[in-house]
Amino acid sequence: MTPDQALARLRSAPAGRLEPMLAQIDLERTVAAIAGNRITGLFRRAERRQLVELLCVERVAELSPRMRARVVHALRELAPSAVISRGIRSCLLSLTGGPFRDMKYLLNSTGDRHDLEHVVFERLTPADREAVLAHIAAEAADSPVPDLRILCDIDDTVRAMLHETRFPRGSVYPGVVELLIELDEGHASQPSRPGDLTFVTARPEGPRGLIEQYTRNGLSGLGLPPHTVLGGSFLNLFTKQSIQARKLQNFVRERALFPECRFMFIGDSGQADPQVGAEMLRLGGVHGVAVLIHEVVPVEGEARAELEAGGIRFFRDYDEAARVAHDLGLLDAPSRDRVLLAVAADGAPMT
Known part of the structure; x- marks a missing residue:
């Protein structure tokens, strides 16, 4: 399956079927193929933007906190850009309460250097970082925990x-x-x-x-x-x-x-x-x-x-x-x- 076919397949997933489809594929490899690497990505900007819009904005409400964390992890493997930053910001701001805390902890335990600290402080633009940190602070004020x-x-x-x-x-x-x-x-x-x-x-x-x-x-x-x-x-x-x-x-x-x-x-x-x-x-x-x-x-x-x-x-x-x-x-x-x-x-x- 070509990267364009993979993107088309994701876009055509019926309502409620996107997460099961994502769960069955190697998400990181698929995202990397569609978005392109540091060289091919120069020619796949439109596809990268469409993918981010699909997973982080249009259909993000269908995804569980665990799957949203997987999407963020896949995106932050890509070269930093404003498009990727906006996508990560959208995923992080899409949840509140317990589900948001769950996603934070999932992102903080990936087992590699791409943990929550890395994504917030190394992969976001200053404006997106400020928005995410403000969301974290607001959620903490609403839901203090004894952890x-x-x-x-x-x-x-x-x-x-x-x-x-x-x-x-x-x-x-x-x-x-x-x-x-x-x-x-x-x-x-x-x-x-x-x-x-x-x-x-x-x-x-x-x-x-x-x-x-x-x-x-x-x-x-x-x-x-x-x-x-x-x-x-x-x-x-x-x-x-x-x-x-x-x-x-x-x-x-x-x-x-x-x-x-x-x-x-x-x-x-x-x-x-x-x-x-x-x-x-x-x-x-x-x-x-x-x-x-x-x-x-x-x-x-x-x-x-x-x-x-x-x-x-x-x-x-x-x-x-x-x-x-x-x-x-x-x-x-x-x-x-x-x-x-x-x-x-x-x-x-x-x-």
């Missing part, structure tokens, strides 16, 4: 990497996966819903997202809840200040995308995470629940006292982190105990 967004660093927080001396480089800390699972499932209106856990790192995305995908692949086999990754750039790797700035930018974007939720941050003391966490609590106001810092580098004296006075909680191992989370009301006793058992089963010394 807990968990923001987590990776290096020296999930894996021993840079400053850790007690564990082999690259090893996963005993109990960290279990803690993230319990936090994710214990404070979500829909436990294990995709997209509640976000890893915030200064690691660069790299060309075509290759380094970020490498980071995702390194997390994929750990048994973690569904999650997304917000990365940095090569320019953010040189100083603690630049690392801090990128992580805070990621946080500000996260809050703009999920303003209805509470949040917590888990990081380490090896780079700028204590300062990042303190600023997160300041910016997040009443939505900031906790900042837990894995102490791989000692923080002492006035610096520690000032951070603790600002709400930062330090821990050495993840059994201690589980106890802190329980004290803060983020874990119930059975959840805490499952983390303690996981640490003990791994043979790590209890703290």
Whole structure:
């Protein structure tokens, strides 16, 4: 079937039959074929516009939140353009309430670099981005939820990497996966819903997202809840200040995308995470629940006292982190105990 025939077939779908038809095809390949690549797309502008109009405007009301998320994901694989931006905006603004939140979480758990943050901040024109963020804010004001967004660093927080001396480089800390699972499932209106856990790192995305995908692949086999990754750039790797700035930018974007939720941050003391966490609590106001810092580098004296006075909680191992989370009301006793058992089963010394 040629791209023109595929477009004609989609346009001819009877009312109520478009979604079943889309479900039976490779949507990303079909969209790419009809819209064209960076070269052939120069000659398929009319077809691209017709496709976007069909899926995002004329027939969007027939599509479920899941299918609308698939359409957005397929569109954002294409080269950025005003037409694509308007189509994505139309899809995102076509829903309200619970269905809109469902679509947000689906877009935030695609398993690749094209998550919700990427589409809103990298694929939309400034005007379309402003409209989408305004819609998100309005929906959050109308429907606040108790869900807990968990923001987590990776290096020296999930894996021993840079400053850790007690564990082999690259090893996963005993109990960290279990803690993230319990936090994710214990404070979500829909436990294990995709997209509640976000890893915030200064690691660069790299060309075509290759380094970020490498980071995702390194997390994929750990048994973690569904999650997304917000990365940095090569320019953010040189100083603690630049690392801090990128992580805070990621946080500000996260809050703009999920303003209805509470949040917590888990990081380490090896780079700028204590300062990042303190600023997160300041910016997040009443939505900031906790900042837990894995102490791989000692923080002492006035610096520690000032951070603790600002709400930062330090821990050495993840059994201690589980106890802190329980004290803060983020874990119930059975959840805490499952983390303690996981640490003990791994043979790590209890703290």
